[in-house]
Amino acid sequence: MSQSSSPHQASKSLNGAELFSMFSAATKALRRHADVVNRLNVYPVPDGDTGTNMLLTMERMLDSASRARTASASQMANAMWDGALRGSGGNSGVILAQLFKGMS
Structure with a gap:
């Protein structure tokens, strides 16, 4: 729940739309940098797909959550x-x- 606060205090709660927006922005950032994560993927299996798999997961998650x-x-x-x-x-x-x- 939000507490009454002055304009200079940060909110101490988060609603569903704000949570969705936050992870939508994170997905956009991951989309820009998935190739970097793929290049970092050397252990345990150096298949270079971690960034791609994380991005696909985030996109599917947002698609599903957008209907919530x-x-x-x-x-x-x-x-x-x-x-x-x-x-x-x-x-x-x-x-x-x-x-x-x-x-x-």
Whole structure:
């Protein structure tokens, strides 16, 4: 819940739309830098697809969560987790999906 605050204090809560917006921006940043993450991918299997798999997972997660129509950050995080898990690419996508499980 938001607490009453002066204009100079940061909000102490987050709603579903804000959470979605935050991860939408993160997905855009990952889209710009997925190739860098791919080049870093040398362990345990140097297949160079971690950035791509993370990006696919995030895009599928956003697609699924965009249909959630909820104001609750917790419910949005749950929708994100469901979309990320169902749309996860590779091991990195499954691991990334667990971030959303932890938030939900």
